[in-house]
Amino acid sequence: MAETQRMLGAPKIMSGEINLSEYPHRYAVVHDGSGVKSYDEALNQVLTVVEVEEQRGWELVNITSSDLHKIMAVIRRR
Template sequence: MQPIPPVNTKTNHAIGNRTAIATDVLSGEVNLGAYPHRYLVLVAYRHIGGMPSLLAAVEWLEAQSWELVNLYPDDNSHRAVVRRRPAPTPPVQR
């Protein structure tokens, strides 16, 4: 059995507020394996990466079984709502 990595402050923030900074997701500072919810809001501020970092985080999460629900561009920040894809259900044996 693999040990569970400790939950850091940025992961705790993501769990409690259901938001994460896109650059923190890309740098691995947020452990979404510990994230218990299905939906998450990613935030990218214009002065910290902006839309390119937001889209990079969305693309990275798509490879981790998340999917983009919606994008919300704004003057100061951009947001993306993503959801974790449910695990596929095995076929019924007859």
């Protein structure tokens, strides 16, 4: 059985490459990806995923950023 990643890139979720309806765990961490973008763009990307996934049964637990301005949101399936 392949190991499931817990850190999921927002761009991959938004493009449909990652489908959270098939995600086997209750908790996931959504990050802004590793592309070069402004802090506002990164925040918008992560929050867009959170808002869309809230309509699909997920909820925001916490959101944070690292020293490198990488934005991460912890979400859980309701």
